[in-house]
Amino acid sequence: MAPRKIIIDTDPGQDDAFAILFALGSPAELDVVGITTVGGNVPLALTSKNALKVVELAGRPDVPVHAGCPAPMVRKLITAEYVHGETGLDGADLPEPVTPLQSEHAVNYLVRTIMDSPEGELTVCTLGPMTNLATAMTMEPRIVPRLREVVLMGGGFFQGGNATPAAEFNIFVDPHAAHKVFDSGVPVTMAGIDCTYTALMTPEWLDRLRATGSRAAIEAANLADFYRQYGTHKFETPARPIHDACVTGYLLAPQIYEQRQCAVTVDIVSPETIGMTVVDWWHVTGRRKNCNVLRRIDPAPFFELMLERISALP
Numbered sequence: 001m002a003p004r005k006i007i008i009d010t011d012p013g014q015d016d017a018f019a020i021l022f023a024l025g026s027p028a029e030l031d032v033v034g035i036t037t038v039g040g041n042v043p044l045a046l047t048s049k050n051a052l053k054v055v056e057l058a059g060r061p062d063v064p065v066h067a068g069c070p071a072p073m074v075r076k077l078i079t080a081e082y083v084h085g086e087t088g089l090d091g092a093d094l095p096e097p098v099t100p101l102q103s104e105h106a107v108n109y110l111v112r113t114i115m116d117s118p119e120g121e122l123t124v125c126t127l128g129p130m131t132n133l134a135t136a137m138t139m140e141p142r143i144v145p146r147l148r149e150v151v152l153m154g155g156g157f158f159q160g161g162n163a164t165p166a167a168e169f170n171i172f173v174d175p176h177a178a179h180k181v182f183d184s185g186v187p188v189t190m191a192g193i194d195c196t197y198t199a200l201m202t203p204e205w206l207d208r209l210r211a212t213g214s215r216a217a218i219e220a221a222n223l224a225d226f227y228r229q230y231g232t233h234k235f236e237t238p239a240r241p242i243h244d245a246c247v248t249g250y251l252l253a254p255q256i257y258e259q260r261q262c263a264v265t266v267d268i269v270s271p272e273t274i275g276m277t278v279v280d281w282w283h284v285t286g287r288r289k290n291c292n293v294l295r296r297i298d299p300a301p302f303f304e305l306m307l308e309r310i311s312a313l314p
């Protein structure tokens with residue numbers, strides 16, 4: 001079977017870097033046709049530079065990186081240096097990229113590439129605020145029925161939120177964009193924190209990753225060592241979720257995820273709960289089930305696969 005074609009929309013971020021390396025290390029199954037960047041964990045100039053650093057680390061400077069929206073559709077940008085450090089990729093000393101960014105804006109790139117692809121072929125994976133995709137859908141609504149699926153890291157329901165009591169960071173940063181995408185009619189799969197909190201990355205696994213000896217594996221482990229510092233009080237264990245990598249894991253091994261088709265809406269109006277993904281788990285509203293909600297991962301096969309794929313990179 002031909003590899004599945006994906007565009008990764010991202011705000012790297014150490015866990016974004018894991019998701020990208022995991023995908024680029026899986027060329028038999030995934031064809032990463034392009035990467036688009038957005039302001040999120042850190043401002044756009046840094047997320048764009050970081051995406052270039054990651055494709056170069058993977059030995060794949062041929063994957064085009066397009067910079068997109070610097071700020072959400074309506075609200076001001078909120079960043080997360082408190083998690084990811086000032087650069088967004090603190091922990092690894094990656095060289096300044098030599099590959100240039102593409103000149104075409106990410107939103108134009110998304111519209112052009114989706115319109116030029118056969119219907120139902122392209123999957124967009126969003127690992128940050130969904131500003132670029134929602135803007136592309138606004139600019140050219142005909143992209144919606146052309147997409148195969150949107151697979152996103154964001155949201156949560158049973159675990160509440162990690163940015164506010166109700167909202168997960170990616171959805172909270174641009175709730176209006178998320179609302180647009182969930183409401184668009186495109187098939188959506190959501191890896192929220194209910195799912196990502198069930199696959200915790202342990203120090204033992206990181207030792208194994210580092211010991212494989214490839215440069216990509218060693219630098220990924222260095223990134224994770226920094227990223228693990230956040231959450232000591234919250235998780236009360238040295239293990240940490242590696243959120244965005246759960247999107248790649250789903251594309252490669254959906255059978256290791258517990259999932260349910262649900263009606264999901266995004267709150268864009270309530271001051272206390274803006275950015276919350278309201279999951280109708282018991283289908284009490286009778287609304288159209290617009291989202292495949294990932295609830296749990298079987299962690300052992302997930303981490304085995306990620307180890308194999310990242311360590312296969314140079």
Ligand code: BDR
Nearest residue numbers: 013015080127169170243
């Ligand atoms: C999400 O927020 C970001 O900080 C991470 O990169 C991930 O995409 C987790 O809530």
Ligand code: CA
Nearest residue numbers: 013016127128
């Ligand atoms: Ca991210």
